[in-house]
Amino acid sequence: MLQSxxxxxxxxxxxxxxDITLEIPQAQxxxxxxxxxxxxxxxxxxxxRxxxxxxxxxxxxxxxxxxxKSRALAQKLAILKQSNQVSARLTVEDLVAFGRFPYSKGRLTLEDQQKVTQALEYMEITDLKADYIDELSGGQQQRVYIxxxxxxxxxxxxxxxxxxxLDMKHAVQMMKILRRLVDDFGKTIVLVLHDINFASAYADYMVGLKDGRIVAQGSTAEMMTPEQLNIVYDMPLAITEIDSCKYCLYFK
Incomplete structure (x- = not known):
């Protein structure tokens, strides 16, 4: 359980x-x-941390x-920051392999190699594995970090x-992959999103923050109402529903 x-x-x-008190739902x-x-x-x-x-x-x-302990925490929790920079000239496969450092400390086992291969396949970047990070587009780099x-x-x-x-296509692919990590493997994923409609389409639970405080939280269905979103964003918002999914209209 992850909580504050x-x-x-x-x-x-x-x-x-x-005064942030919050319990993150498991496997969501x-x-x-x-x-x-x-x-x-x-x-x-x-x-x-x-x-x-x-x-x-x-x-x-x-x-x-x-x-x-740092190693135990790195085996329990992974974090991807907003901006990531690698000064060393690394290939895609080299960087992905860094994800196994908490387990192997740089000496990759067969299991480590399998995890790296699976991650490359998940993100559909196997064809880029020999390319250097600094030669990739911003969107490609983001997929490598994931x-x-x-x-x-x-x-x-x-x-x-x-x-x-990420462009529209790759943003959708990204959210589908994160969704699959939860649905297929029971991961608990927490992410910061600015696009409310991506949150509505792929998240199970939403936490609305304003001025450093939690002002609303609940299931996606509970949060996707004009009343709740107005509390979070201080602006009038309309909600429409397509194929049982709620979407926010904020262009009026």
């Missing part, structure tokens, strides 16, 4: 997160939604995240805006 209790964070004198896709500056990425960073907290605690399987996370094979996967740099 009375979590707070300040930068200088500005409170970024305030949870989407953090909200305007820029709402605290979504900060919350994700604290839950993964990349950002220090001010007050409160984050628990993974009832143990404070700060108490976990493959690395898949190779890491953790119970919890945290993704900060994973659809960045």
């Amino acid at each position: 209790k009375k979590l707070s964070k300040k930068y200088q004198d500005k409170r970024i997160l305030d 896709v949870t989407a953090f939604i909200g305007a820029n500056g709402a605290g979504k990425s900060t919350l994700l960073g604290i839950m993964s 990349l950002i220090t907290k001010e007050d409160g605690e984050v628990l993974i399987d009832d143990q404070d995240v700060t108490k976990w 493959a690395m996370i898949i190779a890491q094979d953790t119970e919890y996967v945290l993704l900060d805006e994973p659809l960045n740099n």
Whole structure:
């Protein structure tokens, strides 16, 4: 179980997160939604131990995240940040293989190699495995980083805006893959999304943040109403339904 209790964070004198108490549903896709500056990425960073907290605690399987040994945590939880840069000249396969470091420490076993191959196939980038990362487009690089996370094979996967740099086709493919990781393998996925309709189409649970606080949360069906979304975004929104899925109209 992944949860936070009375979590707070300040930068200088500005409170970024305030009294965040949250339990992430197991084996589901949870989407953090909200305007820029709402605290979504900060919350994700604290839950993964990349950002220090001010007050409160984050628990993974009832143990404070700060108490976990780094290797054990990396076998339990994977995080993909919003911006990723690799200074070394690596091939796609080399980078994906880094996902196995918590297990093999760089000496890949047969099982590690199989996990890398499976991750490349999942992301449909096997044909790129010998290419160098710095020669790929932004969208291709994003898919490679997701493959690395898949190779890491953790119970919890945290993704900060994973659809960045992706065109419509590849964004849909990305969300279908994340959905499949939950449905087929029972992963628990938490991601920051700006597109409310991608959240509606692929997430099970949504958490709305505003000014560093959780202002609404619930199942996707519960959250996809004009009333709930207005609380999160402070603007009038209309909802339509197509093939039993709710979509948000915000162009009026």
